[in-house]
Amino acid sequence: MLDNAPWAPLAASALTIVLILIIAWVLRRVAHRVITKVVNRAATGGSLTSRFRKGIAVDSIDALLNERRRQRAETMGSVLKSVASVVILGTAALTVLDRLTIPIAPLLTSVGILGVAVGFGAQELVKDFIAGMFMLLEDQYGVGDVIDAGAAVGTVEAVTLRITRLRDADGRVWYVRNGTISRVGNESQGWSRAYVDVPVPYDADLVSVRAVLEHLGEELWADTEFREAKIVETPQVFGVEQLSDSSLVFRVSVKTVPAAQAEVSRELRLRIKTALDEAGIPLVAG
Structure with a gap:
């Protein structure tokens, strides 16, 4: 009989091992497919700038936010797939070893001790990775953003789970570990704001000054070069x-697309100087 054959237990064990490997492979495929579907759903979504006017500038903001959402979702999907693979394949390997009557208790004990040792030695590395994961999940910043990370201020050139690479205004490249960033100031997420202070004499006609500045703002809004690519509101x-000891200071403010505030501010200063000169209103030196 087959049950009494000397190779029957070996065949049964081999069949069990094959079934374990097949089940692990199927579970891994299913987990990856589920993660892929979740990632694809997270990577797509409606406009985040529907509260703004419709136009090319807003479309640019939407395109940037959608691309960042896609990159963030793909990064987290890659991490989740790696974790799922390690858990499923690791469990399958331990089950196979147990089926082969290889003691796994000493192995688990050794792995546990090694894990504790590595954990103590790599606390900063683990901290960096955890901080990087939360940074990606919360979309605190992305490539192209101008941020103040405490240790450095500059434009984000690369973001990984461990470090953030910045380039400051002097061209210096900074590598900042994510675990050391306790607070982030993002100057270019969603939209930015440009403002210009206009100092005029105390004896100036304030009504006229305000009218000139408001008319200038309407002209800038009507300029298609800026309205369609640089600014999102009037x-x-x-x-x-x-109030200072020598002047009254008016402030002109405009909401811009991300990272365009410097260019818009320069254009505002130029137009303000020209408009005030034409109206015969002097500026007071700061």
């Missing part, structure tokens, strides 16, 4: 922002 005149 410039606003906040009125008298502060």
